[in-house]
Amino acid sequence: MSKIQTWNIGFGRIGEQRELKFALEKYWRGEIPLEELEATSAQLRKRHWAYQKEAGIDAVSCNDFSWYDQTLDMVATLGLEPECFRSIEDPVARYFAMARGDEQRPAMEMTKWFNTNYHYIVPELSADLKGRVDASGIRERYAEAKAADIATPKINLIGPLTFLANAKRPDSPDQNSLGLFDRILPLYEELLRQLSDLDNETVIQMEEPVFVTDEATQLGLLIRTAYERLAQISPKLRLYVVSYFDHAVEAARILMQTPVAGIGLDFLYDEGRNLEVLTSIAQSSKELIAGVIDGRNIWRTDLDARKRLLDEIAKTIPAEKLILAPSCSLLHIPYTLRYEEKMDPKVRSYLAFATERLEELDLLNALFRGEKLSETQRGALEASREALAVRRSDSAVTDPAVRERMATLDTLRHKRDVPFKERILRQHERFGYLPLATTTIGSFPQTPELRQVRRRYKRGEITQEEYDRTIEEQIKACVEFQERIDLEVLVHGEFERNDMVEYFGEQLSGVAFSENGWVQSYGSRCVKPPLIYGDVSRPEPMTVRWSTYAQSLTDRPMKGMLTGPVTILNWSFVRDDQPRAETCYQIALAIRDEVDDLQKAGIGMIQVDEAAFKEGYPLRAAKRPDYERFALESFWITTNVAKPETQIHTHMCYSEFNDIIDTIEAMDADVISIETARSGNVLLRIFKERGYEMEIGPGVYDIHSPRIPSVEEMTAQIHALLEVLPPRQLWINPDCGLKTRGWPEVEASLANMVRAVNVVRKELGLI
Ligand code: GLN
Numbered sequence: 001m002s003k004i005q006t007w008n009i010g011f012g013r014i015g016e017q018r019e020l021k022f023a024l025e026k027y028w029r030g031e032i033p034l035e036e037l038e039a040t041s042a043q044l045r046k047r048h049w050a051y052q053k054e055a056g057i058d059a060v061s062c063n064d065f066s067w068y069d070q071t072l073d074m075v076a077t078l079g080l081e082p083e084c085f086r087s088i089e090d091p092v093a094r095y096f097a098m099a100r101g102d103e104q105r106p107a108m109e110m111t112k113w114f115n116t117n118y119h120y121i122v123p124e125l126s127a128d129l130k131g132r133v134d135a136s137g138i139r140e141r142y143a144e145a146k147a148a149d150i151a152t153p154k155i156n157l158i159g160p161l162t163f164l165a166n167a168k169r170p171d172s173p174d175q176n177s178l179g180l181f182d183r184i185l186p187l188y189e190e191l192l193r194q195l196s197d198l199d200n201e202t203v204i205q206m207e208e209p210v211f212v213t214d215e216a217t218q219l220g221l222l223i224r225t226a227y228e229r230l231a232q233i234s235p236k237l238r239l240y241v242v243s244y245f246d247h248a249v250e251a252a253r254i255l256m257q258t259p260v261a262g263i264g265l266d267f268l269y270d271e272g273r274n275l276e277v278l279t280s281i282a283q284s285s286k287e288l289i290a291g292v293i294d295g296r297n298i299w300r301t302d303l304d305a306r307k308r309l310l311d312e313i314a315k316t317i318p319a320e321k322l323i324l325a326p327s328c329s330l331l332h333i334p335y336t337l338r339y340e341e342k343m344d345p346k347v348r349s350y351l352a353f354a355t356e357r358l359e360e361l362d363l364l365n366a367l368f369r370g371e372k373l374s375e376t377q378r379g380a381l382e383a384s385r386e387a388l389a390v391r392r393s394d395s396a397v398t399d400p401a402v403r404e405r406m407a408t409l410d411t412l413r414h415k416r417d418v419p420f421k422e423r424i425l426r427q428h429e430r431f432g433y434l435p436l437a438t439t440t441i442g443s444f445p446q447t448p449e450l451r452q453v454r455r456r457y458k459r460g461e462i463t464q465e466e467y468d469r470t471i472e473e474q475i476k477a478c479v480e481f482q483e484r485i486d487l488e489v490l491v492h493g494e495f496e497r498n499d500m501v502e503y504f505g506e507q508l509s510g511v512a513f514s515e516n517g518w519v520q521s522y523g524s525r526c527v528k529p530p531l532i533y534g535d536v537s538r539p540e541p542m543t544v545r546w547s548t549y550a551q552s553l554t555d556r557p558m559k560g561m562l563t564g565p566v567t568i569l570n571w572s573f574v575r576d577d578q579p580r581a582e583t584c585y586q587i588a589l590a591i592r593d594e595v596d597d598l599q600k601a602g603i604g605m606i607q608v609d610e611a612a613f614k615e616g617y618p619l620r621a622a623k624r625p626d627y628e629r630f631a632l633e634s635f636w637i638t639t640n641v642a643k644p645e646t647q648i649h650t651h652m653c654y655s656e657f658n659d660i661i662d663t664i665e666a667m668d669a670d671v672i673s674i675e676t677a678r679s680g681n682v683l684l685r686i687f688k689e690r691g692y693e694m695e696i697g698p699g700v701y702d703i704h705s706p707r708i709p710s711v712e713e714m715t716a717q718i719h720a721l722l723e724v725l726p727p728r729q730l731w732i733n734p735d736c737g738l739k740t741r742g743w744p745e746v747e748a749s750l751a752n753m754v755r756a757v758n759v760v761r762k763e764l765g766l767i
């Protein structure tokens with residue numbers, strides 16, 4: 001097997017033209033039969049294998065394809081479907097019911113895959129779990145890859161410890177899912193047994209990203225037990241344990257004492273820490289899969305610098321034991337630059353998407369091993385060096401005005417001058433809202449007609465005036481609706497935005513967009529992250545026009561709606577030629593200007609959404625203080641321009657922030673709205689136990705489902721909130737924006753919400 005020199009950890013599956021997305025959605029709508037979905041899927045697999053093969057990659061995953069998510073595939077393979085889905089006989093229907101819910105059952109929970117914007121389905125395990133292992137799907141994929149002439153089809157499996165650590169135990173939420181180790185391991189053993197007769201030697205990639213979290217320090221014994229047993233299932237299996245996103249020094253040391261064939265480490269996001277374990281890898285004479293091509297960002301690789309890194313590693317690890325790989329699956333970056341015809345060619349030359357990454361990997365391998373380069377490779381190397389040189393001296397990347405402003409940053413890294421206690425009095429005086437003030441998170445339904453109009457506008461088929469008129473009409477109808485049902489703090493509805501980050505990115509300097517740079521976020525959902533390549537600034541106001549128009553239609557407070565700097569940063573591909581913090585501060589300055597323009601234009605409440613604040617947290621605790629500092633400072637820089645009587649709101653769409661509650665309070669937003677409905681109110685107790693002074697709107701209903709919550713239900717929810725927080729501190733709102741919902745549900749749900757508030761206010765003698 002020493003012939004493996006390059007290894008691809010994983011490839012995307014949604015397709016470079018999002019073919020899988022469209023096929024899935026058609027299938028879900030009943031517009032195409034299963035055979036057609038299967039045909040599209042097979043085509044995509046074949047194409048993706050061909051790309052990897054053509055690029056000269058040796059080890060290619062045969063089963064990184066998935067209809068929804070690879071953790072969910074693992075649930076199905078191990079036969080660990082939650083009880084309520086087991087009655088669905090048809091496996092395809094069962095699979096999609098788990099992913100998306102059906103008439104009788106809600107979908108399984110979904111959450112972010114480590115610190116990425118990819119979401120996986122959370123396995124649900126019970127103490128008496130019984131699996132039913134079925135490797136037939138994986139076996140079919142293996143045969144399919146062989147038939148497509150892939151020399152070393154590699155089988156990707158989510159490793160047992162990551163699978164367990166990512167699972168939950170709904171029947172005993174206080175128990176750690178790792179307690180079920182003894183039940184899960186035999187299922188993995190059985191799975192490997194079922195895979196052991198595929199070939200003379202079959203390569204298995206066990207993915208264990210949990211090894212790069214601090215949890216790894218507690219996993220020692222389990223890691224050893226698991227891999228001692230799994231690596232001995234069959235001499236025909238070669239087991240490689242792959243980690244990514246940070247260093248894995250604790251787990252690596254333990255794995256060296258087990259009979260696994262090799263280990264995969266990320267040498268780009270580890271702050272140099274993985275170098276510490278090279279000696280013990282060398283001593284155990286195992287193979288090392290070195291992640292040296294960036295799988296999470298899209299800037300062209302500095303091949304000479306990477307060769308130096310490899311030479312460094314090769315001082316300890318013999319070159320024949322060294323396999324080159326991307327730092328993680330290429331699922332996290334777009335497919336190809338091939339379709340980017342409209343992009344500024346200079347910016348385009350700075351980039352490498354997944355297929356370009358494969359070429360880089362192959363080229364780097366040739367350089368590292370001192371092979372004679374082909375003509376094409378020599379050309380590619382030259383182009384790469386040239387693009388890097390141009391980028392380093394590109395004046396479009398550096399903006400003197402931004403630099404000048406950045407020099408004054410020290411005067412802005414602080415909370416607002418007037419403390420909250422005083423501010424809030426002035427704000428109550430200004431706005432006079434009642435306790436349990438009602439509002440929404442910002443967006444209202446984006447109908448197919450609206451999306452159609454936007455597409456036509458972007459294609460130049462309708463004029464700016466026509467487009468603007470449509471947006472105004474939508475805003476007007478939305479404001480009228482909110483007044484009609486008697487919401488107190490209104491929003492304009494965000495009809496002009498396709499996406500909360502893209503909308504701002506498109507108007508900022510230093511930010512580029514791809515036409516087709518889609519990345520899977522969950523299921524068939526993809527995002528097209530902005531590319532922040534240069535200094536960021538805001539040439540013109542971005543939202544003032546819409547907010548002031550909306551405000552002109554009503555006497556009620558109209559919240560201005562902005563996306564915060566940390567969220568823009570975390571949902572973009574960020575330049576790698578300066579610290580992320582610097583880029584974040586630049587965005588903060590730009591959004592700060594918008595805050596100021598809004599308040600000058602008479603908008604008294606401004607919401608700065610930080611939906612991605614939490615997902616940016618580094619996986620290792622040691623790195624968190626740095627992140628928290630720049631994230632907090634960026635929020636302050638954005639908002640401390642607000643006058644005391646301007647009310648700053650923020651919104652976060654998750655509820656697991658008990659561990660970061662101090663940071664949330666330190667953000668110093670006057671009002672925060674958060675997700676609560678899905679996660680239960682237990683989490684809110686933290687506010688009571690620890691004391692929290694600012695105003696909070698814990699979502700009273702889940703917007704992720706089309707269900708209309710009843711007045712009684714929401715009244716009960718408000719009562720539950722009142723057990724933890726006094727009425728004066730509470731706002732009442734949904735969990736998140738309403739843009740993916742339909743108007744009829746939204747109208748009914750919000751009307752019920754207002755009714756519920758009135759019931760409670762009467763009880764409290766407030767009205
Ligand atoms: N204001 C945004 C909206 O309502 C917030 C979205 C989000 O939190 N993801 O759509």
Ligand code: ZN
Nearest residue numbers: 652653736737
């Ligand atoms: Zn949200």
